[in-house]
Amino acid sequence: GAVVSQHPSWVICKSGTSVKIECRSLDFQATTMFWYRQFPKQSLMLMATSNEGSKATYEQGVEKDKFLINHASLTLSTLTVTSAHPEDSSFYICSGTGQGYEQYFGPGTRLTVT
Amino acid sequence: SQQGEEDPQALSIQEGENATMNCSYKTSINNLQWYRQNSGRGLVHLILIRSNEREKHSGRLRVTLDTSKKSSSLLITASRAADTASYFCATANSGNTPLVFGKGTRLSVIA
Numbered sequence: 595g596a597v598v599s600q601h602p603s604w605v606i607c608k609s610g611t612s613v614k615i616e617c618r619s620l621d622f623q624a625t626t627m628f629w630y631r632q633f634p635k636q637s638l639m640l641m642a643t644s645n646e647g648s649k650a651t652y653e654q655g656v657e658k659d660k661f662l663i664n665h666a667s668l669t670l671s672t673l674t675v676t677s678a679h680p681e682d683s684s685f686y687i688c689s690g691t692g693q694g695y696e697q698y699f700g701p702g703t704r705l706t707v708t
Numbered sequence: 709s710q711q712g713e714e715d716p717q718a719l720s721i722q723e724g725e726n727a728t729m730n731c732s733y734k735t736s737i738n739n740l741q742w743y744r745q746n747s748g749r750g751l752v753h754l755i756l757i758r759s760n761e762r763e764k765h766s767g768r769l770r771v772t773l774d775t776s777k778k779s780s781s782l783l784i785t786a787s788r789a790a791d792t793a794s795y796f797c798a799t800a801n802s803g804n805t806p807l808v809f810g811k812g813t814r815l816s817v818i819a
Binding site: 637638639640685689697698 | 756
């Protein structure tokens, strides 16, 4: 299957700082990328849908000014958590779709805000 | 919002036994997918079944889909300790829509 990478795989930051997470499709062009968040022992919850060259669509309850998403190319989407707080600590997972119905998931980024 | 409900939430079996997990969903779907997630790791795609399919096999995995009941099941035969993980079903309305995940079943296979 197609490969999606995420960087970094884990990050620890101080409260109030910003963190950028990159999601790259390595061997396919992802016209659409999705960002999910997963709290411990819970399922994945969709945060936003990102289409290349346009503004992201955020799910209800997700602050677009706090979670900045940029999908500048067909192989790269970034999620920036601005002014991070401990409650933002979570596992962030991106996925990309090319052709067909399968979504290809990145390995996830574990964010810990102290 | 979450579409699916997995049942059971947790399942503990002995190595060699079969494990069955069920998933129910609420709206019309184009396809349903099952994923595995080891603790703290990313998702591994297991199998996709389309809405016009009723059963699909892949190795020790067997998935069924009943669109009239809006439910699916995942059967893992001859389980191994390495099958210990959380299993999620996820549904999609079409090819480019986000997946909606169920709450997951935590499977423990005891050697």
